[in-house]
Amino acid sequence: MKYKAIFSDFDGTISRSDNTVSEKVKRAIGKYVAAGGRFVLATGRLFSAAYPRALELGLHGKMIVYQGGGIFDIDSQKPCYLNTIETKSAVKLLRGLEKLDFCENLAYFDDKCHCARESEYVDVFCDICGVPSYPAQMPLSDYIEQNGIKPVKVLSLMMPERTEEFLTYGRKLAGGEMTFVRSHKSVVEILPEGINKGAAVKRLCAEFGLDRSEVICMGDSENDASMFPCAGLAVAAGNAMPALKEKADLVGVSNDEDFAAWVIENYAMR
Numbered sequence: 001m002k003y004k005a006i007f008s009d010f011d012g013t014i015s016r017s018d019n020t021v022s023e024k025v026k027r028a029i030g031k032y033v034a035a036g037g038r039f040v041l042a043t044g045r046l047f048s049a050a051y052p053r054a055l056e057l058g059l060h061g062k063m064i065v066y067q068g069g070g071i072f073d074i075d076s077q078k079p080c081y082l083n084t085i086e087t088k089s090a091v092k093l094l095r096g097l098e099k100l101d102f103c104e105n106l107a108y109f110d111d112k113c114h115c116a117r118e119s120e121y122v123d124v125f126c127d128i129c130g131v132p133s134y135p136a137q138m139p140l141s142d143y144i145e146q147n148g149i150k151p152v153k154v155l156s157l158m159m160p161e162r163t164e165e166f167l168t169y170g171r172k173l174a175g176g177e178m179t180f181v182r183s184h185k186s187v188v189e190i191l192p193e194g195i196n197k198g199a200a201v202k203r204l205c206a207e208f209g210l211d212r213s214e215v216i217c218m219g220d221s222e223n224d225a226s227m228f229p230c231a232g233l234a235v236a237a238g239n240a241m242p243a244l245k246e247k248a249d250l251v252g253v254s255n256d257e258d259f260a261a262w263v264i265e266n267y268a269m270r
Contacts, residue, residue: 001035001036001037001268001269002214002270003037003214003215003216003232003233003267003268004036004037004038004208004210004214004215005037005038005039005040005205005208005210005214005215005216006032006037006038006039006040006215006216006217006218006263006264006268007040007042007064007197007201007204007215007216007217007218007227007230007231008039008040008041008042008217008218008219008260009041009042009043009197009218009219009220009221009223009224010041010043010045010050010053011043011044011045011128011183011184011220012184012220012221012237012239012240012255013218013219013220013224013237013255013259013260014041014053014057014255014259014260015053015255016255016256017239017255017256019128021053021056021057022258022261024258024261025258025260025261026056026057026058027261028258028260028261028264028265029057029058029059029260029261029264030058031264031269032264032268032269033058033059035269037268038061038208039057039059040061040062040063040064040201040204041053041054041057041059041063041064041065042063042064042068042197042200042201042217042219042224042227043063043064043065043067044065044066044067044153044155044183044189044223045065045066045129046065046066046108046111046112046113046129046131047063047065047066047070047072047077047079047111048111048112048131049129049130049131050063050065051063051072051074051077052130054074055074059074060074060075061073061074061075062074062080062204062207064197064200064201064204066082066108066152066153066191067153067181067183067189067191067195067196067197067223068191068195068196068197068198068199068200068226069082069083069084069108069152069153069191069195070082070083070152071200071203071204081200081203082152083152083191083192083195084109084150084151084152085150085151085152085153085154085191085192086150087144087145087148087149087150089177089178089192090107090141090144090149090150090151090154091141091144091145093154093173093174093178093190094107094139094140094141094144094154095139095141096170096173097154097156097170097173098116098139098140098141100166100169102158102159102162102166103156103157103158103162103166104116104119104121104122104156104157104158105140105154105155105156105157106122106125106133106140106154106155106156106157107140107144107149107151107153107154107155108151108152108153108154108155109149109150109151109152112131112132112134113126113129113131113132113133113134114133114134114135114136114140114143114151115133115134115135115136115140116135116136116137116138116139116140116143117135117136117137118133118135121157121158122157125157125187152191153189153190153191154189154190154191155187155188155189155190156170156187156188156190157186157187158186158188159186160185160186163182163185163186163188166188167180167182167188170188170190174190176193177192177193178190178191178192178193179191179192179193179194179195179196181196181221181222181223181225181226182221182222182223182241183221183222183223184221185241189223196223196226197223197224197226197227198225198226198227198228198229198230199226201215201217201227201230201231202230205230211232212230212231212232213232214232215230215231215232215233216231216232216233216234216235216263216267216268217230217231217233217234217235218234218235218236218237218252218259218260218263219236219237219240219244220236220237220239220240220241220244220255221240221241221244222241222243222244224236224240224244225243225244225247228247228248228249231249233249233250233267234247234248234249234250235248235249235250235251235252235263235267236248236250236251236252237251237252237253237254237255237259238251238252238253238254238255238257238259239254239255239256239259250267
């Protein structure tokens, strides 16, 4: 088997637009793993949100979560690696973002999704992820400061037409200390500089003893781009953001056309 490992995003890559996973994709992943391949999810989700989907796919071993901010063992449900944002840095970032009137900010810590207050944006996002939200009933910056919290990541929700404005403002605010990436047209994820899916893939490849030439990475959003330099074959889904397609070695069918199965059947198993 030329490609001994596949690192794959979940939402919009494995899952269809209705958030389901087809039986064809499940069978293809199972066949690849049974043949000796490693199939590793690399998602921005909380572990608690990704864990049920990993079980649905029949996966064991390591899983990348929090956009690369964490690596968990599926079977023990315990973190093998977890990066956090210092309280002072998180407070400074959120205080700046809270001045904007067009976004809702979330912070991930204690493997839960925390928000300032309940809102339609937050409810829809958490419903898709399959997790509850935990409103602080105060600005997140105050809650994090008062409780000395070190979040794993910060995430902001907004209308798609405001993301460029948000990215420009946020990057200037952070002054190079944070990485801002879109994981969806309405979602921007924020982590410390150098923490991303690609760094987590490198960490696991070293642990597994894998050369880049033995790895496939696949995804659909800009936050998946950091994985592509780690792969012998970088594949973007047909529904992927244009910026990701430009960085891919190959563009496949869409997630609604069983993209993950298409990659496995046409490339990974040959």
